[in-house]
Amino acid sequence: MSQLPLDRFLPGVSPMAYGCMGLGGEWDASPVEAHHVTQAHRALDAALEAGINFFDHADIYALGKAESAFGRVLKERPSLRESIFLQTKCGIRFEDAQGPKRFDFSAEWIRASVEGSLKRLGVEMLDVLQLHRPDPLMVPDEIAEVFTALKAEGKVRHFGVSNMQRHQLEFLQASLDAPLVANQLELGLHRLDFLDEGVLANQPEGTASNFTPGSLEYCRRHGVQLQAWGCLSQGRFTGRALDDQPAVITATATLVGELAEQYGVSREAIVLAWLRRHPANIQPVIGSTDPARIAASGEALGISLSREDWYRLYVCARGGELP
Template sequence: MGTGGARVLYGCMGLGDVGQAQAAVRAALDAGITAFDHADIYGGGRAEAVFGEVLAGDAGLRERITVQTKCGIRPDLGVYDLRGASITARVEQSLERLRTDVVDVLLLHRPDPLADPADVAAALTSLHRQGLVRAFGVSNMSGAQIALLQHHLELPLVADQLEMSLHRRDWVEAGVLVDTPESAEVGFPLGTVEYCMRHGVELQAWGALAQGRYTGREQNPTAELVARLAAAKGTTPETIVLWWLQRHPARIAPVIGTTNPDRIRACADAARREPDLTREEWYELWLSARGHRLP
């Protein structure tokens, strides 16, 4: 049990009031998006709270969607905290704000160097047995970190959420720059994508729309290419940018964070259709965004 094979998730980071949340949820559902991504720190808890009000106002909505949230960052202290007791407390607070009895997926938001993986695993197992969380994953973690936690946990880790986009390309660059001088410039942990593909861990991409760099915010050659491909395929620039991620064999699930209802709806083809990019078009987009040839 993960996000139910969602092609696209709606990221709720920007939600700040109920009216805005209602409009965003309506637009996401119109676009065929039924998985909603939260974190306990988004808006200091406000994003979860207004989403909870939306759920409370629509009795049938909760059963039609997947709710995912994260814990592990303590902005009040400026640290990460994956102690088992802290995870449990944070989940209970999220459930209260979200006005739901269960979280479909809980992600551990950032790696905590002092976390004891056995303690973490015990907390996750307890939350699952109590029926408070259905499935677990991680965020911003490497394949090696996932493997260590999985060693202590009988439940399968179902997702890893990372920053991935046509602009943030470290995840794909790491695999092709091996044994080249450029490899030192790539910080993405080599082997993470391969680990997730091998073990059935869904890769979720936050920042997937690249803050609009290729869909109208800026004028640049890649944005022009994206616009041409969108026109040729009868879709939107947003969809082309998301298809570039989805076209990878890992079947990456983009997380879109815009609060603009029109822009949310512009992602509908990415949520409803298989990515319509040829191999040549995928490479053309990559090379354009890179700005120089492959080694």
């Protein structure tokens, strides 16, 4: 595989990321306890052993406890900070006394979120800050001002977005001096719209695609790192019970198993290698807290699917031949 677009900004970044959403325990007001920190230690060690040095957070994960648990790990092992990259996200606000669940890209909220993440993680700087979900009320010039200030203060090195399409990226980027370095989207064998949008151009079937035309090409052309959340498809193709799943899922899981045996790797590796085979150099973000599954995912870094096997998986997962 060629170099990740993100490597231009973070030299040495791993082609896979570890998503920390599962750390910190329940999504409630209970405190971070010792077993949560132990879990974080084990997940981090498994990720590093698998060749992963990029860790993805969000201020809302476990209501801040994911960052806090990870911060406890870094406090106990401070030398780790020099060998890893940290990304977090902000902009989602849950229902509270002030209002319903909402998105907030105001300068005040972005700054408060960054300060909170830095405190919970126990670090002075974030390598990447992403805006989590598009805010219909965003004012790009306001965002640009707070981004510039946070960078000047040494609190954030680079900025990105999550769950945005091409036109939103272009609109925001027009006000920024520095490039947006990443866009995190749900991509995987269970979410094929990012491929179908292009393959089904000028086809009636393509009207059902929920992926904005040109988004993939925009990111590739402008060096925006595509990151894939949900890329292990919640275990649909790697061993989860499939009693309640449609036939296309069962058939794809069977094919994943056959290819895993053929390539001599885990099922997780095949699912992730399928994403990595795309020339956009997609960076999968895996979220399992199971060290064995993290290790199994790491096997994807050592294989490259053939074009024919890539298409076998795509056609099987979409449930029908290409037009």
